[in-house]
Amino acid sequence: MKDNTKYIERSDLNGATHLEVRVFYNLGGMCFFSGSRTQRGYYVSVRPVTWRNGMVSFEMFSGRKLLMFETKRFTAKQFSRAVVMAKDFEGELISAVVAENKAA
Secondary structure, three states, X not given: OOEEEEEEEOOOOOOOOEEEEEEEEEOOEEOOOOOOEEOOEXXXXXXXXXXXXXXXXXXXXXXXXXEEEEOOOOOHHHHHHXXXXXXXXXXXXXXXXHHHHHHO
């Protein structure tokens, strides 16, 4: 599956140096960790990460993800559409993640 990831450097985060903004396709199904069902489709996610010595680290369960649209299967055309559509949602997600990070 394709994955579109970009890193935004931020100096206003607690314990993190960048925000990872990622667009991806999820096959969906049962999540055995939470007991809930994950919808199949294209998602955009934002999470704080730290770059140190060429390694990227992150805190588990930090950040947010949003289902942009459901679909039955992955296609390159829909993935391209999701990457363009993610620009509409990423500002809102970045604001929420930065606010959560500052409050922690």
